[in-house]
Amino acid sequence: MSALLDVIASILFGGTLMMIILTATDIAAESQATHSGDMLVQELLTNTAQLVEGELRNMGFGVPEGESAVLRAEESRIHFLADIDRDGVIDTMKYSLGDTTEMRDTQNELDRPLKRQINNGAVLSVGSVTTFRLRYLTREGTPLASPVPSDQLAEIHMVEVSMEVQNPYAPTRDPEMVGSGERNALYSTSLWQQTRLASQNTRR
Amino acid sequence: MTTGQTILTIGAFMFLTTILMNFYQVVANTGDTIASGQDGILATTIASSYMEIAQGLAFDEITDTSTVALANASALTSPSLLGHDSGEDSLALYDDFDDFNGATLDKQALGTNRIYRTQFIVSYVNPDNLLQTLSSRQFVKRLDLKTWRVFPPAKSALDLDTVKTSLVLGYWHFD
Numbered sequence: 001m002s003a004l005l006d007v008i009a010s011i012l013f014g015g016t017l018m019m020i021i022l023t024a025t026d027i028a029a030e031s032q033a034t035h036s037g038d039m040l041v042q043e044l045l046t047n048t049a050q051l052v053e054g055e056l057r058n059m060g061f062g063v064p065e066g067e068s069a070v071l072r073a074e075e076s077r078i079h080f081l082a083d084i085d086r087d088g089v090i091d092t093m094k095y096s097l098g099d100t101t102e103m104r105d106t107q108n109e110l111d112r113p114l115k116r117q118i119n120n121g122a123v124l125s126v127g128s129v130t131t132f133r134l135r136y137l138t139r140e141g142t143p144l145a146s147p148v149p150s151d152q153l154a155e156i157h158m159v160e161v162s163m164e165v166q167n168p169y170a171p172t173r174d175p176e177m178v179g180s181g182e183r184n185a186l187y188s189t190s191l192w193q194q195t196r197l198a199s200q201n202t203r204r
Numbered sequence: 205m206t207t208g209q210t211i212l213t214i215g216a217f218m219f220l221t222t223i224l225m226n227f228y229q230v231v232a233n234t235g236d237t238i239a240s241g242q243d244g245i246l247a248t249t250i251a252s253s254y255m256e257i258a259q260g261l262a263f264d265e266i267t268d269t270s271t272v273a274l275a276n277a278s279a280l281t282s283p284s285l286l287g288h289d290s291g292e293d294s295l296a297l298y299d300d301f302d303d304f305n306g307a308t309l310d311k312q313a314l315g316t317n318r319i320y321r322t323q324f325i326v327s328y329v330n331p332d333n334l335l336q337t338l339s340s341r342q343f344v345k346r347l348d349l350k351t352w353r354v355f356p357p358a359k360s361a362l363d364l365d366t367v368k369t370s371l372v373l374g375y376w377h378f379d
Contacts, residue, residue, distance in 0.1 A: 141296030
């Protein structure tokens with residue numbers, strides 16, 4: 001009788017132990033995938049942000065006083081003037097957001113290309129983002145309605161850029177664990193938001 | 205089960221519990237470290253935004269509307285009076301660089317519930333040594349910013365990083 005109780009107790013303890021180890025392994029795998037995704041999106045975001053930040057930083061550089069540096073201002077599209085290559089010739093820079101259908105080959109259904117064009121050159125994708133939102137403010141900080149009418153372009157003093165990046169691939173979740181309105185994979189998200197002057201050296 | 209076996213079993217479970225606790229601690233710490241990376245990105249962008257705004261302002265209240273200070277540094281704002289002038293009590297109303305002095309501004313990152321606080325100090329600095337603040341009027345000012353997350357609050361002060369950065373603005377002209 002005593003031996004039988006020992007066996008039953010051992011099975012119970014052993015089963016509990018096995019359950020704990022299996023759960024811990026699952027958690028470790030999921031955490032590893034999530035953390036890798038978080039790191040990846042932060043790297044993707046900073047890479048894309050560095051380019052956008054650098055060029056927006058030069059918005060209006062070389063443009064004669066009194067001329068508007070911004071040529072087109074929409075919620076996810078901006079055309080501006082700047083002497084980007086510092087050759088004395090003012091360039092037209094165009095940033096715009098592509099469509100989700102252009103990135104069908106990725107698992108994430110929300111990512112889309114961020115496009116950049118200099119003058120009449122080729123339109124190139126400079127990164128993959130899920131949000132690229134622009135807000136235009138006057139010198140007093142009043143937001144302008146978007147798209148900004150051409151007669152108000154000269155009133156743009158600051159441009160606020162918000163960008164969100166998610167990883168293109170992520171570990172899928174157990175369908176039983178996916179609640180209403182939730183996504184079926186563990187996508188990581190990283191945000192970047194910055195305000196830039198529409199023209200350098202506006203005051204002294 | 206003998207007493208020895210029972211003690212051995214209890215010891216084994218204690219050992220297992222310790223390993224599991226360490227394991228979960230490591231997982232949680234890794235998550236916190238990566239989350240603080242996002243905080244760093246947002247705090248940096250917010251600090252950069254303030255610096256960008258500051259860079260577009262006049263060097264001094266007097267240089268906003270006149271050039272009298274070009275030949276006369278004593279026309280600049282007194283070091284003890286650096287700060288926003290009466291009526292300029294919001295960021296949108298700031299019209300010169302030192303209006304930021306003493307200000308504390310909160311900003312919520314768009315699309316999140318995170319709120320970041322920034323403290324500003326503006327000082328005159330030695331043009332030959334930008335790290336040295338001076339109590340006399342100079343043609344160079346330095347804006348020091350400290351940005352950190354105030355919401356959601358950190359579990360402890362050790363879990364929160366503060367982004368510290370500075371911007372130097374000089375007043376000059378071409379002859």
